[in-house]
Amino acid sequence: MSSFNRAKAARIAVTQDFDWASAYEELLPKVYHYFCLRTGDRHEAEDLTAATFERAWRDRERYRKDTGAFTNWLFGIARHVVITHFRQNRQEQAFTQLSMQEFSRPTEEETARLQEFEKLAAMLTSLPEREREIFSLKYGAQFTNRSIAKIVGLTETNVGTILNRLITRLREQLEVENE
């Protein structure tokens, strides 16, 4: 049995009332992508993702099923983590160009994906804080417009409008760059 599976078995024995393994598998990409879009930096996204899950695991006894979905609870932690992160850095860090040499032997598909992400992240840096949060919640955390509206305190229609304009603008910018 691998260390991963041993740890998984041990963890399941500790918290039998909740399927943390399934939750982890489902929510890890969402949390990671949320931080990718919020920070524009994959390394920072990894650090913040780790901080979020570590804190969620540490405070797992505080999660109450009767108060809401686990996803909402986890992203409550994630948003707090990223706000703390930005506050500590005093300002949202600008997107830094990532050197492709940092990654070990990326495949062609991965290389293309990373290039697209770099372009996207560079465009996101110019967005206002609220729009970037909405964008990250939509395409990173994959929240519905209604959930995002509750989180940011807007109407569902407003959120839809903002996202629609954003996507249009980003697509146009991306087409210009690709030309």
Add this chain to the structure above:
Amino acid sequence: MNDDFIYAALPKVPKDFAQSLYVKISVDTHPQSRIHSRLRNPRWVQVAIIILGVLLLVAWSQVRLWVRYVPIGDLWLVELSRQTQIVPGDQFATPFIPTPRQLPTVVRDGKVYEFWKLEMLSPDWIPDGFFKMEIPRSMNSYEETIGLWSNDADEKIRLYAVPQAGGMHPYAPPGMYEEVQVNGQPAILVHGRLALKKPQENSRKWDETLGIQLSWSLEESVYTLETFGPYVSEYDLIRMAESMKVVPWWAP
């Protein structure tokens, strides 16, 4: 709204990162954090405060009405509070209603008399200046008065016995009794007794100046020597107890 280009640009989660993070959070179970987390939960804090309050209330009531049984040799001493409401009324009584054993009887001059035994134990030594008194019939209640002595200062020594099973136990508050030896056997020496209740008082208080009592076990009975004055010492009582010998009930 065609947003496929966004999903296509999102980087995949590195497998090494996903596995190492899972291992890290799974192995670290944070047992202390769980307790800390529960304490930070207001609901748990409220429950804890309620439980603590109930425990304090129970503890307070126990302190007020403290009664417990202390084994000393073959005897049980009832340890109670210095100030108690357990004793009902204002009579000199025990902290609970004892269950008297059916006493043996003997016929004398055509009348039936109850006696503890046809043969009884009585001290062969008494302190100087004391003389034997006639036992008032009112003194025979739950316990059997065997002897009563007095001196010129009207200080009295009384000897009585109760059955060890079902009879009343010696009682005293903490610190007002000690274990002594009577002929090498454990005995209980009690300093003072419950004072009579004053009209304005709801409870009776222990007065350690009101004489001493010595209780010991002998032949399925608990014998007690008690004084009603300050002049008889505990050594005198122990010496009296150790001089006990069998005498016929009709002995002078």
